[in-house]
Every structure is written in structure tokens, then in C-alpha cells.
Amino acid sequence: MTYSVQVVDLHREASHISVQANGGNVETFRAELPRDRILVGLAGQENALPAGLKWPGADVFGSLQAELFKIRDRNDVVIGVASRLASASEETGPFIEWVVHLPARGTVYLQMDVAPSAEGHRNGSLTAGTREFETLGGSVREQFITVIEDEDSNVDGRIELITAFVGTLGDEVVPPGDEVGSLDDEE
Amino acid sequence: MKYAIALVTGMLIGAALFVAGMYFNPFAEQLTVSPLAVSNDEHINFTYTAVPGETLLYTDHGESIIKTHPDRVAELWEPAVVDTRIAVTLLNNSRGQVAGLGIKFSTDSEQTAIINSKVLVNSTWHIYVPGQGTLLVDQIENYWSYLREVVVPARWSSGDAWKGAFFRIMTRGPGALGTARVTGGNGNFAGISSEAVESLTARAYSATLGPVSMDGGLTITLPQAASGSE
Numbered sequence: 001m002t003y004s005v006q007v008v009d010l011h012r013e014a015s016h017i018s019v020q021a022n023g024g025n026v027e028t029f030r031a032e033l034p035r036d037r038i039l040v041g042l043a044g045q046e047n048a049l050p051a052g053l054k055w056p057g058a059d060v061f062g063s064l065q066a067e068l069f070k071i072r073d074r075n076d077v078v079i080g081v082a083s084r085l086a087s088a089s090e091e092t093g094p095f096i097e098w099v100v101h102l103p104a105r106g107t108v109y110l111q112m113d114v115a116p117s118a119e120g121h122r123n124g125s126l127t128a129g130t131r132e133f134e135t136l137g138g139s140v141r142e143q144f145i146t147v148i149e150d151e152d153s154n155v156d157g158r159i160e161l162i163t164a165f166v167g168t169l170g171d172e173v174v175p176p177g178d179e180v181g182s183l184d185d186e187e
Numbered sequence: 188m189k190y191a192i193a194l195v196t197g198m199l200i201g202a203a204l205f206v207a208g209m210y211f212n213p214f215a216e217q218l219t220v221s222p223l224a225v226s227n228d229e230h231i232n233f234t235y236t237a238v239p240g241e242t243l244l245y246t247d248h249g250e251s252i253i254k255t256h257p258d259r260v261a262e263l264w265e266p267a268v269v270d271t272r273i274a275v276t277l278l279n280n281s282r283g284q285v286a287g288l289g290i291k292f293s294t295d296s297e298q299t300a301i302i303n304s305k306v307l308v309n310s311t312w313h314i315y316v317p318g319q320g321t322l323l324v325d326q327i328e329n330y331w332s333y334l335r336e337v338v339v340p341a342r343w344s345s346g347d348a349w350k351g352a353f354f355r356i357m358t359r360g361p362g363a364l365g366t367a368r369v370t371g372g373n374g375n376f377a378g379i380s381s382e383a384v385e386s387l388t389a390r391a392y393s394a395t396l397g398p399v400s401m402d403g404g405l406t407i408t409l410p411q412a413a414s415g416s417e
Binding site for chain 2: 006007008009010011012013037038039041050051052053054055056060061062064066068070077078079080081083085087089091092093095097099101102103104107109111127128130131
């Protein structure tokens with residue numbers, strides 16, 4: 001019976017994937033702000049998130065900013081969690097990177113360009129993946145979309161990660177959105 | 188009637204023998220020696236607290252015996268993440284000084300098979316080492332020994348607690364030698380691929396509070412190019 005009864009049965013949401021014209025599967029992950037933000041770790045920050053967080057001082061991690069988010073699919077359903085690390089350290093060189101952990105599917109490790117593009121988004125690439133993403137390569141676009149900004153500069157918005165992954169690690173994949181005009185039309 | 192009693196008694200004894208066989212499975216022993224112990228590559232060794240209340244942040248679905256930390260952290264109650272836990276912790280070097288930041292995502296694995304003494308967890312570390320760079324560590328852990336030797340004895344104990352000495356290598360893959368897979372991200376670690384193992388040392392556990400005195404260890408091998416730049 002222990003063979004036939006699955007002890008752990010992870011909940012799965014249907015993936016919303018579209019096929020890019022020149023190859024690669026395009027999928028959009030998003031974090032709604034501020035509700036999906038779990039952690040903002042930054043030295044010297046006045047309003048810690050979550051309240052009561054005791055983040056080390058700048059002498060330990062310098063300019064490192066660590067964030068945790070819940071990650072939603074295109075239909076606004078939570079499908080995973082993610083961490084984002086950003087640093088302007090001269091020793092390591094500045095970097096921005098994501099780890100997106102989708103429990104039922106696997107994890108992706110994404111490196112972003114530090115400088116944003118002329119359009120205001122950042123391009124990046126898939127450095128490594130696990131399980132479902134293990135043999136994939138591809139690109140990603142990170143964009144911040146402001147939805148509401150009130151008089152106190154409180155911003156409601158969302159971060160979107162638009163990935164275009166294709167089989168065989170190392171293949172060049174055109175950044176999502178550069179090839180498919182219909183990508184924005186889907187939203 | 189006597190046949191029914193014999194049948195029920197036989198079934199109960201059979202079930203008890205089956206459970207005992209699983210629980211005391213002599214072939215289920217986990218490693219206490221790291222598979223990386225024989226490697227000539229340089230290592231980085233980190234230790235960290237495995238007591239959720241001593242980490243920077245710990246969260247889960249919010250209904251386990253382990254309290255989330257800090258108190259008002261968002262809980263992972265949504266169906267897709269309800270089996271996932273996140274810990275953000277300081278990583279210390281062998282001298283006990285802070286050497287890095289670790290973010291650990293852990294999700295119960297669907298490959299869990301209690302009959303084979305496998306209580307598996309898929310976990311991923313996102314690590315930042317100041318002055319060095321960033322790493323991703325992907326692994327499968329087996330918590331069977333931990334459950335059998337720490338958690339279950341604590342529940343059986345009249346004081347709802349366990350005290351003792353427990354040490355195991357938790358990593359069981361995905362590497363062929365039972366090692367974790369490491370991918371370098373930025374800084375000196377950019378582009379590297381190597382291996383790692385994680386261990387757990389427990390000294391006290393409460394059946395009502397969870398880990399009371401517990402440390403984790405993470406050993407990561409460094410290829411020559413990365414270790415030479417330290």
C-alpha cells in the first residue's frame with residue numbers, strides 16, 4: 001500500500017506557456033507588490049520587512065539587498081517563491097540575480113544584466129535549472145510595472161519575469177518580447 | 188467468531204511486524220562521513236543554526252509546531268507552496284564568524300517512500316559570500332534518520348522532548364555519490380560547477396516546539412580556479 005499511496009502529493013497549477021516564434025517556451029512569472037513581498041533585507045533600512053527583522057549592518061553584507069517574494073502565474077495564482085539578491089559590491093562586481101523555486105516543477109537560477117535596457121527592463125539568462133528546468137537554457141526579462149503611486153510615494157505594482165526557455169543548455173534564445181509582438185497583447 | 192478474532196489478531200500482528208520492519212530497517216542507515224572527505228579539492232565549510240527562531244527569517248504554512256519568525260512574516264498557505272519552507276540564515280565560518288548569507292527553500296518531495304526509509308526533501312540554497320560571490324546549491328535530502336532518531340523519540344518521551352547526540356549527512360543527491368550540485372553565479376564563483384554536502388547536528392528537540400539545539404553544516408568543494416582567487 002505504501003507503494004501505491006503517494007505520501008507527498010504537491011499541488012500543481014496548469015502552466016501558462018506560449019511558444020515563441022523562433023523557438024523557446026515563454027512563461028510569465030510575477031510578484032504583486034507589496035502583498036507578495038516576504039522579505040526586504042538591506043542594511044540601514046528603517047522599515048524592516050517583515051516587522052521585527054534583525055538584518056545585519058553594512059559592515060557584514062555591505063550594499064547587499066536580499067528580497068523574498070511569492071511568485072504568481074499569469075492568472076494571479078501563487079505557484080512558487082523566489083529570492084532576489086542585488087549588490088553593488090566592487091569586490092564581487094555588481095550583480096542582480098534571482099532564484100525562482102516552483103515546488104512541483106523545479107528551480108531556476110537567473111542572472112540579470114545590471115544596467116537596464118533603454119526600454120527600462122533588464123535582460124538576463126538562465127544560469128542553471130533543476131528538475132523540469134535542468135536541461136533548459138534561455139533568457140529572461142525583468143520589468144517593474146507601476147500600477148498605483150499615491151501621494152506618499154507608496155507604490156503598488158508588480159515585478160514580472162518573462163522567461164523564454166528552450167532545450168539544451170547554452171543555446172542562444174532571443175530575449176522574450178524582442179521577437180514576439182503578441183507577448184504584451186496577452187496581458 | 189473465533190475465526191474472526193484470529194483473523195483480526197493476525198492482521199494486527201502482521202501490521203505491527205510490517206511497521207516494525209520499516210522502522211527498524213537495518214539497511215536504512217544514513218552516512219555519517221561526508222562523501223567529499225576523500226576529495227583533494229579545497230572546501231568551504233559553513234555552519235548555521237537550524238533552530239528556526241534563531242534564523243533571520245523562517246516561514247512555512249503557519250500551522251506546524253514550529254513558529255514562524257519573525258512573528259509577522261508572511262506564511263506560505265497557498266496550495267502550491269504549502270509544502271514549502273523558507274529559512275534565511277547567517278552562514279558562519281569555522282571560527283564562528285559570519286561568512287555569508289544563505290536562503291534555503293525546502294519542499295517535501297513526491298519521491299518520498301517510507302517503505303524504503305526515504306523521507307525526501309528537495310532543497311535549494313541561494314548563497315552570498317561577501318567578497319567572493321554567489322552560489323546555488325541544489326540537493327535532495329533524506330530526513331528518515333532524523334525522524335526516527337530525534338522526532339519520534341521526542342514524541343514518545345513523557346516529557347515531549349529529546350536530548351542526545353545526532354549527526355548525519357542529510358544530502359542524498361542528485362550527484363552520483365550522493366552529493367549536491369553547486370552552480371556559481373557571480374564574483375569568484377562565476378561559472379563554476381562543483382559539489383556540496385549538508386549535515387545536521389542535533390542536541391535537543393521538543394515535540395511541541397520543534398528544534399531546540401540544532402546546527403547545520405554545509406561543505407562546498409571549490410575547483411582550483413575559484414579557490415585560487417580567494
